[in-house]
Amino acid sequence: MAKPIKNRYDFVILFDVENGNPNGDPDAGNVPRFDPETNYGIVTDVCLKRKIRDYVETVKEDAPGYRIYIKSGVPLNRSDAEAYAYLGLDSKSVKERKKDDPTLDIQVRDFMCENFYDIRTFGAVMTTFMKDSLNCGQVRGPVQLGFARSIEPIYPQEVTITRLAVTTEEDAATKNNTMGYKYIVPYALYRAEGYVSANLARKTTGFGEEDLELLWDAIVNMFENDRSAGRGKMAVRQLIIFKHASELGNAPSYKLFDTVTVTRKDPVSPLPARSYRDYDVEIDREAVPEGVEVIVRG
Amino acid sequence: MAIRVEAWGDYALFTRPEMKVERVSYDVMTPSAARGLIEAVYWHPGLRWHIDRIYVLNPIRFAGIRRNEVKSVVSVSNVRTVMSGGQKPLYIDRSADIQQRAAMVLKDVRYVIEAHFTLTDRASDADSPGKFQDIVKRRLESGKCYHTPYFGCREFPASFRRFAGGEPLTAYPGETKDLGYMLYDMDYSDPENITPTFFRAQLVNGVLDLRDCEVVR
Numbered sequence: 001m002a003k004p005i006k007n008r009y010d011f012v013i014l015f016d017v018e019n020g021n022p023n024g025d026p027d028a029g030n031v032p033r034f035d036p037e038t039n040y041g042i043v044t045d046v047c048l049k050r051k052i053r054d055y056v057e058t059v060k061e062d063a064p065g066y067r068i069y070i071k072s073g074v075p076l077n078r079s080d081a082e083a084y085a086y087l088g089l090d091s092k093s094v095k096e097r098k099k100d101d102p103t104l105d106i107q108v109r110d111f112m113c114e115n116f117y118d119i120r121t122f123g124a125v126m127t128t129f130m131k132d133s134l135n136c137g138q139v140r141g142p143v144q145l146g147f148a149r150s151i152e153p154i155y156p157q158e159v160t161i162t163r164l165a166v167t168t169e170e171d172a173a174t175k176n177n178t179m180g181y182k183y184i185v186p187y188a189l190y191r192a193e194g195y196v197s198a199n200l201a202r203k204t205t206g207f208g209e210e211d212l213e214l215l216w217d218a219i220v221n222m223f224e225n226d227r228s229a230g231r232g233k234m235a236v237r238q239l240i241i242f243k244h245a246s247e248l249g250n251a252p253s254y255k256l257f258d259t260v261t262v263t264r265k266d267p268v269s270p271l272p273a274r275s276y277r278d279y280d281v282e283i284d285r286e287a288v289p290e291g292v293e294v295i296v297r298g
Numbered sequence: 299m300a301i302r303v304e305a306w307g308d309y310a311l312f313t314r315p316e317m318k319v320e321r322v323s324y325d326v327m328t329p330s331a332a333r334g335l336i337e338a339v340y341w342h343p344g345l346r347w348h349i350d351r352i353y354v355l356n357p358i359r360f361a362g363i364r365r366n367e368v369k370s371v372v373s374v375s376n377v378r379t380v381m382s383g384g385q386k387p388l389y390i391d392r393s394a395d396i397q398q399r400a401a402m403v404l405k406d407v408r409y410v411i412e413a414h415f416t417l418t419d420r421a422s423d424a425d426s427p428g429k430f431q432d433i434v435k436r437r438l439e440s441g442k443c444y445h446t447p448y449f450g451c452r453e454f455p456a457s458f459r460r461f462a463g464g465e466p467l468t469a470y471p472g473e474t475k476d477l478g479y480m481l482y483d484m485d486y487s488d489p490e491n492i493t494p495t496f497f498r499a500q501l502v503n504g505v506l507d508l509r510d511c512e513v514v515r
Contacts, residue, residue: 026398027364035361037405044365045453070368070390108377115388119372126372144446146455147309195455197445252441254457 002208005142008249009196009212012240012260013048013148013219016189016276020232021156021182023047031183032156039153041188045145048192051222053118056214058225060117066214069116069124109139113205120205121215142201143215148192151262152273156183184232187274193257198247216241220298237276240283241295250291259284299414299431300350302461303438305335306408309361310449310456311401315481315494321401323450325358325475326501329508330483331450332411338447339458340434344421352506353410353466364400368392407449410466435460468504475501482513 023043024030033042053068060066113120123141161180166172196215201207216239223234242256263280264273273279288294312324312331327335329349336347368390376386415430437443438460447456477499485493497511 025364026366027362027400033363035405037361042363044363046365046367068389069372070392105374108374108381111381112372112377124372126374126377140445140452142445144448144452144455146453149308193455195446197443199444246442248437248442248444250440250442252457252459253446253455254459255441 002206002210004201004206004208005196005198005212006247008198008244008247010242010244010249010253010256011194011196011219012238012257013192013194013236014189014238014240014262014281015148015192015223015234015236016187017185017231018187018233018275019184020234021184021230022188022190022234024183024230032154032185034150034154034156039155041150041154041185041190043148043190043192045147045192048145048148048222049118049122051226052121052215052218055218055222055225056117059214059217065114066117067115068118069112070118109204110206113139117211117214120207120211123205139204140200141205142197142199142207143194144197145192145194148190150188150190151279152188152264154185154188155272156185158183182230187272189237189262189273189276189279191260191262193253195253202247216297236298238281239297241297242288243293243295245291245293251289255287255289256292259287299427300412301414301431301434301438302463302466303336303339303411303413303458304408304461304466305411305447305449305456305458306356307449307454307456308406309454310404310407311454312404312450320399321403323360323402323404324480325404325477326354326480326499326506327352327407327409327411327449328481328483329497330481332409332413333483335447335449335456335458336411336413336434338445339443340430340437341444342421342425342430344418344425345415345430346418347413347415349411349413350507350509351410351412352508353412353468354470354501354504354506355408355410355466355468356406357469359405360402361405362400362402364398366396367399368395369397370395403454404449410461470501470504472503473501474503477501477506479514482508482511485515 021030021032023033025033033044034040035042053070056066057068057071112124119139119141121141121143123139125138159182161182162177163180164177166175166178196212219239220236222236240260244250261282265278265280283294285294310323310327311321312328313321314324332349332352333347370390376388379386380388417425417427438458447458448454449456479496480499482495482497485495493515495513495515497513499506
C-alpha cells in the first residue's frame with residue numbers, strides 16, 4: 001500500500017455550463033436542479049463523484065488498485081489472482097485465518113480499499129454479518145464533497161425539438177415526426193467545495209499522494225470525457241486547492257473558502273452572464289492564514 | 299467544564315429512523331448528530347461527550363432533493379470469495395442497482411451546541427480534563443479537525459468555530475415547540491445489541507435542553 005497523504009486539503013471547484021443541463025432533477029421532469037426559493041442552481045455531490053469515478057475508470061482502465069466499484073455494468077472477473085498478489089495469500093491461508101483471525105473484517109476492508117479507487121477515496125458501506133461477528137460496516141473515505149451551487153440564480157429554459165424519424169410502425173403511419181423537450185441552462189458558473197482528511201486516509205483507507213494527484217486530475221478533467229447531448233458545454237474553470245501544512249489542518253475551512261470570491265465583472269450590467277469572461281475570480285492570498293498553501297489548477 | 303461550538307451549513311439531514319428510505323429530517327439536530335459533529339473535531343477513548351443544549355439560531359426550513367442512489371452495499375461474502383480465489387462479481391452495477399430516493403433536508407442551518415465531557419476508564423494517568431479541554435479549545439479556534447464534521451450526511455459539511463460568547467440569539471424566542479419524540483442516541487454498551495434511545499423534544503425559546511431529559515428506549 002502506498003503511503004497515505006500527510007496533509008489536510010480543502011478545495012474549491014469552479015465549473016460552468018453553456019447551453020446544457022448539468023444535473024437534471026428527477027422530481028421535476030429533468031429540469032436542471034435549482035433551489036425554488038432563490039433560483040440558485042444546484043449540482044449534487046453524487047453527480048460530481050460519478051464524473052470523478054468515470055474519469056478514473058477511463059484513464060486507468062481497471063488497472064490493479066484503480067478499479068471502480070460502482071460502475072455501469074461491465075462484468076469483471078479477473079480479480080482473483082490480483083487479490084493474492086495484494087495480500088500475499090493463497091486460498092488455504094485465508095480459510096485458516098477465517099477461523100481464528102479476529103482481524104478478518106479489517107482484511108476485507110483493506111482488500112477493498114487497496115483494489116478500488118472509489119472506495120479508497122469516497123468510502124463505501126459494506127454488509128455486516130453479525131453471526132460471524134464480521135463487521136466491516138461503513139468505510140469513510142477521506143474525500144468529502146458538498147453540493148455545488150451556482151454563483152447567480154439560473155433560469156432553465158425549455159427547448160422543444162423535433163425529430164423526423166419515428167420509432168414504431170404505428171406512429172409511422174399516422175405522423176411524420178415527433179416533438180421532444182430538453183432543458184438547458186444558457187450559462188451558469190457553479191462552485192463546489194470539498195475536503196480531504198489526511199486522518200481518514202492514514203487510519204482507514206490508505207489514500208496516498210498518487211491517489212491525490214489522480215483526484216486533482218480527475219476533477220480538472222471531469223467533464224472532458226463526459227460529453228453528451230444533454231449536458232452541452234461543461235468545463236472545470238478552476239480548481240483552487242488549500243494545502244494545510246499539517247494532518248489536522250492549520251485553519252478553518254470556511255475561512256479558506258471565504259478567500260475565494262467570484263463576482264460579475266460588470267455588476268450593473270443589465271444582461272445576464274453568458275460566459276466565464278463575465279466573471280472575476282479572486283483569491284485573497286493575503287487573507288490565507290499561515291501554514292496553508294494555495295495551489296491553483298485548471 | 300462546558301464548551302460551546304457554533305456550527306452552520308447550507309443543508310442538513312438528521313434522518314428520522316421511521317422515514318429513512320425516502321429520508322425526512324428531524325426539525326432540529328439530534329443529540330447524537332451533535333456528538334458526532336464534536337467527535338469529528340476531537341475525540342479520544344479517554345473521554346465521552348455529553349450534549350447539554352442545542353440552540354437553534356436559524357428558522358427551521360425544509361427543501362426536497364431527489365437523487366439517484368445505489369441500493370446495494372458491498373457484499374462481504376463476495377469479497378471473501380474473491381479473496382480466497384473464487385469467482386464473484388466484485389462491483390455494483392449502477393444501472394441495475396439504482397433507486398431514486400427523495401430526501402427532505404433542512405436548509406441554511408446554524409446551531410450552537412453546548413457540550414461537556416466526562417473521562418472514561420480508558421483515560422490514562424497522563425490524561426486530565428484540563429488537557430482535553432485545552433486540546434478541544436485549540437482545535438475549535440484553529441479549525442483543526444479529525445475529519446470535516448457534517449450535518450447528518452457527509453454531503454452536508456458543517457463549518458464550525460468556538461462560539462464567541464454571550465447568549466446565543468435563537469430563531470424562536472418566547473416560543474415553545476413540541477417536536478415529539480426524537481432520537482437521543484444509540485446505546486452502544488452492548489455491541490451485540492445496539493439500541494436506539496429516544497426523548498421527548500421540547501424546543502423552548504429555540505433551545506433544546508438535554509440536561510435533565512428523560513431518555514426512553
